[in-house]
Amino acid sequence: GEETPEEREFQDRIDRGEKIEPKEWMPAGYRKTLIRQISQHAHSEIVGQLPEGNWITRAPTLERKQILLAKVQDEAGHGLYLYSAAETLGISRDEMYEQLHSGKAKYSSIFNYPTLTWADMGAVGWLVDGAAIMNQVPLQRTSYGPYSRAMIRICKEESFHQRQGYHIMMKMARGTEAQREMAQDALNRFWYPALMMFGPSDANSVHSEQSMAWKIKINTNDELRQRFVNETVPQAEFLGLEVPDPDLAWNEEKGGYDFSQPDWDEFFEVLKGNGPCNKERLGARVKAWEDGAWFRDGLTAYAEKASARRAA
Numbered sequence: 001g002e003e004t005p006e007e008r009e010f011q012d013r014i015d016r017g018e019k020i021e022p023k024e025w026m027p028a029g030y031r032k033t034l035i036r037q038i039s040q041h042a043h044s045e046i047v048g049q050l051p052e053g054n055w056i057t058r059a060p061t062l063e064r065k066q067i068l069l070a071k072v073q074d075e076a077g078h079g080l081y082l083y084s085a086a087e088t089l090g091i092s093r094d095e096m097y098e099q100l101h102s103g104k105a106k107y108s109s110i111f112n113y114p115t116l117t118w119a120d121m122g123a124v125g126w127l128v129d130g131a132a133i134m135n136q137v138p139l140q141r142t143s144y145g146p147y148s149r150a151m152i153r154i155c156k157e158e159s160f161h162q163r164q165g166y167h168i169m170m171k172m173a174r175g176t177e178a179q180r181e182m183a184q185d186a187l188n189r190f191w192y193p194a195l196m197m198f199g200p201s202d203a204n205s206v207h208s209e210q211s212m213a214w215k216i217k218i219n220t221n222d223e224l225r226q227r228f229v230n231e232t233v234p235q236a237e238f239l240g241l242e243v244p245d246p247d248l249a250w251n252e253e254k255g256g257y258d259f260s261q262p263d264w265d266e267f268f269e270v271l272k273g274n275g276p277c278n279k280e281r282l283g284a285r286v287k288a289w290e291d292g293a294w295f296r297d298g299l300t301a302y303a304e305k306a307s308a309r310r311a312a
């Protein structure tokens with residue numbers, strides 16, 4: 001329909017590069033899109049703890065175990081930080097959890113793939129955190145104040161995560177022949193799922209156009225995917241590993257690599273809940289929520305008693 005004066009003024013503020021803050025007027029669609037994106041991002045951080053949590057008890061050395069433990073805790077922190085940012089838009093944490101646990105809200109497709117070997121901890125840090133940074137660095141300039149400030153802090157930690165993953169890959173790729181094979185196998189399995197993290201092709205991206213007009217998103221999905229390939233291929237070469245794409249080739253004209261698209265049918269199946277680990281991942285989160293009920297009840301009962309005592 002016709003743009004209202006309020007909507008015009010809002011768009012002008014966005015165009016001038018102003019940040020929008022929680023209590024200020026915003027179009028209902030802007031609020032809804034942000035709640036969707038920030039809560040999905042938060043859910044991804046929380047579910048994203050599971051594939052790596054799987055290896056904490058089996059890390060090869062005490063040092064690697066400490067590092068992995070710290071990384072997985074960082075992801076929990078990012079999740080809580082992002083839930084807080086979403087709460088400023090008027091949704092409660094309980095509502096967001098309910099949306100995750102009922103399968104209504106999405107979380108990143110990548111976390112529905114299994115982590116089969118220690119080399120996968122390298123591949124996840126290198127490729128998954130690498131893709132996350134590629135997406136999140138521009139989001140530091142997103143138009144919603146609390147989200148943009150959350151991204152600044154989160155990106156600092158993600159850079160460390162990416163380096164620790166690459167460090168594992170270096171050790172493995174330059175280790176024994178069996179270790180090198182594990183590293184190559186991890187790259188083979190995580191390459192295309194990492195490319196899927198940027199979302200469907202621009203032609204199939206439902207939200208990109210409006211989200212970019214509102215500066216909720218800064219780049220298109222395909223732009224970021226291309227940037228990721230351009231940065232990651234030389235890193236694979238440095239490791240002496242081969243990107244599993246026979247059509248990968250430097251394109252001088254565009255100043256970037258030509259590369260094969262992931263299997264988009266597989267991507268949409270994963271989104272529908274039919275990926276290799278969807279049931280396991282969601283099941284683990286629902287179980288953690290249910291197992292924690294006694295603790296939440298205890299906290300609530302204690303808070304009620306304490307406030308009754310103060311009132312008396």
Ligand code: FAQ
Pocket residue numbers: 036037040041042044045048049075106107108109110124128129132135196197198199200204205206207208211217221271
């Ligand atoms: N997985 O119209 P678009 C991390 C959905 S990093 C699942 O293009 P949009 C760190 C999309 O939601 C990972 N669903 O959507 C970490 C929409 O469905 P809806 C999290 C996907 O929003 C590392 C539909 O497809 N990062 O966790 C995916 O404009 C290691 C149509 O797509 C973020 O969330 C996907 N890959 O663009 C933690 C970053 N792609 O909602 C632990 C912020 C698309 O209408 C270990 N998010 N969909 O039902 C974004 O930048 C955007 O939301 C995109 C998608 C780029 C993900």
